[in-house]
Amino acid sequence: MSATSTLRIWLVGLAFLAAYVALDFVSYVKPYRDIGITPWNPPVGLAVAVIFLEGIALAPFVLLAPFVADLIVRETSVPLLIDLGGSILIGGTFVAAGLALQRITHFDPRFRTVRDVLTLVGVAAVTALVSAGILVVIYLTTGLLMRDEVSTVGWRSAVGDMIGILTLAPVLLLWRTHKPWPSVGPWMPLQVLAILTALLLVFGYHEATAFQLFYLLFLPVLWVALSYGPPGAAVALVLVQIGIVIGAEIRFGPDPGFSALQVLMIALAITGLIVGAIVAEREDAAARLRDQQAALNRTLRFRSAGEIAATIAHEINQPLTALATYGGIAAKALREGDDALAARAIAKVESESQRAASVLTGIRELLRQGALNKSEVDVDKAFQQIGELLRADLAKRGVTLSFEILEPALRLKADPIQLQQALHNMVVNAAEAIESMGRRGCVAVRAERPDVQTIRIDVMDDGPGFPPAYDVNDPPPFTSTKADGSGIGLTVVRSIAEAHGGKLSIRSAARGATVSLQLPTGDLS
Incomplete structure (x- = not known):
């Protein structure tokens, strides 16, 4: 691990600890006796979201966070070593929850x-129940809890942890992964006013209990969820939860009614998030329908002169960029008198110039369905060439590139230039998908022989996957999932595959996609 990565982990970890303690401080309301069990625990949602977003590297900070919060905020009566051990166990449930969400492949943090x-x-x-069980055991062991209090304390702790996860984790996950964030609509001020009005009625109208009027909070939350989808629902739930904490403090005082009210808040949180997700599903279905209609309108245009020009521009862009880069390196080296570096850069310029010419020739032959210039291609060497071309640049952008060949000496009969171009497009497409999420990621390229006459090359990434509106079975040309994409890259890969008698297939999940290029080995005799 580099020094920069280590420093980043420490900075994020310390920031997390500070935020955890701050949240624990502001949410430390209506604790049960002197053992500090509260009916709202937003730090749990923070911990789960941080592990999901940042990974196992922050686990030590999450494991220690409950202990640090106990020392600073709660002043617990539990012996120090027992408190530390319990903190590690409870923090472990938060780590396990975040990692579980990571491992569940169908889970999309955008709640689509x-x-x-x-x-x-x-x-x-599950997290809330396990954590509550650990707390109960600790308090029973230390004599701070009577047996007849087990159900009360366990239930109070579980409700607090669960509502903490359901109200805070969605906001944090959506904030990091939902791009773009919905813009504020003209109804937003009125919607905020509706939330405040509902809270005032619930806690301020003394002719009825807060439980009788709680249903009023569903109306503004559902209104916001229908207007803005999952992000709106998540933000509305945080506002309502803060309002409930303040209102309960004023209305109930020391009365324990707040805990029972939080059970209703769980129902409101689940309902609001589900309605937001239904809105997202309808948006995706509408987008899919629009894309399919647009694809029909573009079908007859693919071979037109304009599309040919766009294809050439797309495919020649990488060699031209490399030429500019190596030319700059050579010029700088000559100014500094580094002849060896200049010679290497000039050699790269020559190599990239030849590659650009080869790409143009390959595109010309492909578009006019001319004969392929096939020769025997060593898959391992093809991977090495792509790695040499892309690995350093992708690393600067936070994307790790790896290669794996499941069988030794994989070879096939193919046009080497077009095969390299197909691999290049697949890897770059995967890397750009990861970049669109604003985080680090990895692209893995794997080659195997599913049968004697076929070689399959899989390019896998841990990005956002293809959106539901994207037709993975037949990607339409000029339809891109990226804001600045041309929609040509995978179309060219498909054309190259079909020209070789192979096929292109796409498998997409909520996090990550696999693009597979399947080619016949050909006659290698």
């Missing part, structure tokens, strides 16, 4: 389907 919401609810429930 109802299944994503139900997945979070399930993980939150």
Whole structure:
């Protein structure tokens, strides 16, 4: 691990600890006796979201966070070593929850389907129950809890942890992964006013109990969810939860009614998130329909002169960029008197010039369906060439590139230039998908022989996957999932595959996609 990565982990970890303690401080309301069990624990949602977004590297900070919060905020009566051990166990449940969400391949942190919401609810429930069980055992062991209080304390702790996850984790996950964030609409001020009005009625109208009027909070939350989808629902739930904490403090005082009210808040949180997800599903279905209609309108245009020119520009861009880079290196080396570096850069310029010419020739032959210039290609050497060309640049952009060949000496009969261009397009497409999420990631390229006459090359990434509106079975030309994309890259790969008698296939999940190029080995005799 580099010094920069280590420093980043420490900075993020310390920032997390500070935020955890701050959240624990502001949410430390209505604790149960002197053992500090509260009916709202937003730090749990923060911990789960941080592990999901940043990974196992922050686990030590999450494991220690409950202990640090106990020392600073709660002044617990539990012996120090027992408190530390319990903190590690409880923090371990938060780490396990974040990692579980990472491992569940269908879970999309943007909450684009109802299944994503139900997945979070399930993980939150298990985490809350396990954490509550650990707390009960600790307090029973230390004599701070009587046996007849077990159900009360366990239930109070589980409800607090679950509502903490359901209200805070979605906001943090959506903030990092939902691009672009919805713009504020003209109804937003009125919607905020509706939330405040509902809270005032629930806690200020003394002719009825807060439980009788709680249903009023569903109306503004559902309104916001229908207007803005999952991001709107998540933000509305945080506002309502803050309002409930303040209102309960004023209305109930020392009365324990707040805990029972939080059970209703769980129902509101689940309902709001599900409605937001339903809105997202409808948006994706509408976008898919629009894309399919647009694809029909573009079908007859693919071979036109304009598309040919766009294809050439797309495919020649990488060699031209490399030429400019190596030319700059050579010029700088000559100014500094480094003849050896200049010679190497000039050699690269020559190599990239030849590659550009070869790409143009390959495109010309492909578009006019001319004969392929096939020769025997060593897959391992083809991987090495792509790695040498792209690995350093992708590393600067936070994308790790790796290669794996499951069988030794894989060879096939193919046009080497067009095969290299197909691999280049697949890798770059995967890397750009990861970059669109604003985080680090990895692209893995794997080659295997599914049968004697076929070689399959898989390019896998841990990016956002293809959106539901994208037709992975037949990607339409000039339809891109990226804001600045041309929509040509995978179309050219498909054309190259079909020209070789092979095929292109795409498998997409909520996090990550696999683009597979399947080619016949050909006659290698």
